[in-house]
Amino acid sequence: MISTLDHSDLQRVLDREHRSARAQREQRQARRQADDARGVTASRPRSFREANYYQHAYLSIGPAQGALLYFLARASGARRLVEFGSSFGISTLYLAAAAADNDGIVIGSEFYANKRDHALANLRDAGLAARAEIRLGDATETLVDIEGPVDFVFLDGEKSLYRPVLESLENRLAEGAWVVADNLDHLAGEPGDFRHFILNQRERYTTRLMPVGKGMFSISQWCGGDKRVDTA
Ligand SMILES: C[S@@+](CC[C@H](N)C(=O)[O-])C[C@H]1O[C@@H](n2cnc3c(N)ncnc32)[C@H](O)[C@@H]1O
Numbered sequence: 001m002i003s004t005l006d007h008s009d010l011q012r013v014l015d016r017e018h019r020s021a022r023a024q025r026e027q028r029q030a031r032r033q034a035d036d037a038r039g040v041t042a043s044r045p046r047s048f049r050e051a052n053y054y055q056h057a058y059l060s061i062g063p064a065q066g067a068l069l070y071f072l073a074r075a076s077g078a079r080r081l082v083e084f085g086s087s088f089g090i091s092t093l094y095l096a097a098a099a100a101d102n103d104g105i106v107i108g109s110e111f112y113a114n115k116r117d118h119a120l121a122n123l124r125d126a127g128l129a130a131r132a133e134i135r136l137g138d139a140t141e142t143l144v145d146i147e148g149p150v151d152f153v154f155l156d157g158e159k160s161l162y163r164p165v166l167e168s169l170e171n172r173l174a175e176g177a178w179v180v181a182d183n184l185d186h187l188a189g190e191p192g193d194f195r196h197f198i199l200n201q202r203e204r205y206t207t208r209l210m211p212v213g214k215g216m217f218s219i220s221q222w223c224g225g226d227k228r229v230d231t232a
Helices: 010-038 062-077 090-101 112-123 158-172 194-199
Strands: 078-084 107-109 133-137 150-155 173-181 206-211 215-222
Touching: 010 112, 062 090, 062 150, 062 173, 062 215, 078 090, 078 158, 090 107, 090 112, 090 133, 090 150, 090 158, 107 112, 112 194, 133 206, 150 158, 158 173, 158 194, 173 194, 173 206, 194 206, 194 215
Parallel strands: 078 107, 078 150, 107 133, 150 173
Antiparallel strands: 173 215, 206 215
């Protein structure tokens, strides 16, 4: 049995997109270093609504993170996958590959139309268009009416919205559903942030933090709404 992950069209698209994302990241780092050397403090983007930065930046997961997402989703048999923050669709490609192998679908979300269009073109190019849809707009609004049961959630949008997006899906999470969130290394784990929240929800989620590739995932398994106790 050949995994969709090894299909040549998908590999070609992933190679191209990872290369573009890496080049963009390296350029950004070089610009920051040059600014630092000149003593210029560039203002850091604060919100996903700040178009210049977020509308054009990949900010994508790397290949090791993508492979882990694929294997987790594939091994768990996930058929309805939800993604918060699709950007140019690199992570969506890995999730769509798992969806294809599990006879399922991934429902992504992206605030910017140019990014959604690029992500959809990538999915077509990889032969995975039938395995994905990407909802345009603010995910706190576009993901609320998703049909359950949801088997797999990937959180990679605005970090302050991880919790509201996840909680808005909880009544449709399948027993044993998986929830993966990226960039946990960017959070201090203080009361009010998602890292603190997810690590202190032991009646609802079993969670571990895992360094993967260039970042850190939290990987959680939903224990079921009937055991719900707020511990945060
Ligand atoms: C870190 S990037 C996602 C990278 C993508 N998952 C990948 O690995 O290729 C975050 C993306 O989420 C989008 N985003 C952030 N907050 C959002 C929201 N509330 N609704 C929809 N999209 C959002 C941003 O525009 C950005 O493209």
